[in-house]
Amino acid sequence: MFKNAVQRSLLCLGLAAAPGMGVAQGVITLPQAYESALLNNYQLRSEQASLSAEGEATREAWSGVLPQVTATASYGESRFTRDFDLNKSVTDTDEHTRYEVSLSQVIYSHKSFNNISRASAGEDRTRAQFNLSVVNTGFDAVKAYLAAASIKRETSVLEQELESHRRRLLQMQKKQERGFATRADVLDAQTSVDQTVAELAGLRTELLAARQQFVAVTGLDLSESSLAPVDESKWQQVPDLLKTDWLEVALKNSGDLKVARADVQFNEETQDYERAGHFPELYLNARYTENDTFATNLREETRVELQFRLPIYKGGATSARSRQAAYRKEASILALQHQEQLVRVEITRLVEGLQGSHEQINALKTARTSAGQSLEAAERGFEGGVRSLTDLLEARNRLSRTERDLVREVYRNLRMQFELKQIAGVLSEEDLQGLTL
Secondary structure, eight states: OHHHHHHHHHHHHTTOOOTTOOOOSEEEOHHHHHHHHHHHOHHHHHHHHHHHHHHHHHHHHHGGGSOEEEEEEEEEEEEEEEEEETTEEEEEEEEEEEEEEEEEEEEEEHHHHHHHHHHHHHHHHHHHHHHHHHHHHHHHHHHHHHHHHHHHHHHHHHHHHHHHHHHHHHHHHHHHHHTSSOHHHHHHHHHHHHHHHHHHHHHHHHHHHHHHHHHHHHOOOOSSEEEOOBOGGGGGGHHHHTTSOHHHHHHHHOHHHHHHHHHHHHHHHHHHHHHGGGSOEEEEEEEEEEEEOTTOSOOEEEEEEEEEEOOOOSTTHHHHHHHHHHHHHHHHHHHHHHHHHHHHHHHHHHHHHHHHHHHHHHHHHHHHHHHHHHHHHHHHHHHHTSSOHHHHHHHHHHHHHHHHHHHHHHHHHHHHHHHHHHHHTOOOGGGGTTSBO
16 A cells, blocks of 8 residues: 555655655646655654654563563661660771662563553554545645646636637727727627636636645645646546445545544553453562671572562552543544444545536536537627627637536546545555546
8 A cells, every 4th residue: 555655655764855845847746746745744744753652652561571670789888886785885887788680570460461452552543543644645735736727727718718808809999990899899898808807817816825735735846847737537437436335445444434443442452451450460570689788697698489469459540540441432432433424424425426526527518519609609690790799708708607617527526536535545646647647
């Protein structure tokens, strides 16, 4: 899976990608934007560090069942007074040294072994969250790319309309000079130009905002680069795409569900860990001690013992922690059920939305053909004197609106295709290949 490759890449690169990282001057493709977003996202870098920390926490938990060896050495001086009888005492000093090596090995500790399972579950939960963030960040890059590309295409359609209106205005001005058009006709043509210019200015502002959002998500500089055009024919793959049972795929692979399931598992392990506080423990202890002091005649000692520890009462703390863990487990189970409902709703929405979008695009393509034929008829009628300028301008506006609606719906369709794979948890770099020309 690509998300695993991303993890390896992040680790190999040390997450050292500079925030301003870009590509060579030229054209930026969607896969480049996707990869750059993953490498430059601070949230991903933060979660990667958290995942590494959880891995160390698992290794720390293993230390609880491994031998614990301690060596100590001490040196000191003491002053003491000894009484021999009621009238005689001696005051003296003593230098003392002590060396000790001790070993403690757990033989049975339900809590220590459950702590390993709990730490491992915590690592799995963090890994699931990281993988989910990889998919979501990649989808953010796709959305930003498609949004900018869509507005750019819509701007191109409106620029063509503006050029048509300007040609019509120039035609009306020339006709007015020859007495074949009225002042009202020229004003109508000028109004169409002005309205289109205003609308185009709004679209260009939206395009600027979309490009800034793309830069923010991917970290790629667009000042000397442009986005590769999108293969808009990919909307036609919807019927084949929907042959897959996406609900089954999502219930198995959804990143949100994996995080929720990992959270349930972590809380189950936490509950077992807290309950283990009631269980007895068995340890093997060994110690070697060497003394050099006047205070005792025990110079050297070697001791091996089997130690049994039985927790009896700690003020109710163990029971309280067990109940807390049980409530957290119940909460995580309910959260998982809620997330499953959300996934079902989202998959259904996207599948039905794609079906409707596919039909709508076909209808808009038919409408565009009809609008183009209507414009041709209006132009012939206007030249023949049987159609008014208003009819001609309205026919041109209708064609432009249809083309813009078609562009918006095509890009909405493409975005929903990627969103479906994102929700299902299977969005990867391979899905982006071939989308840009």
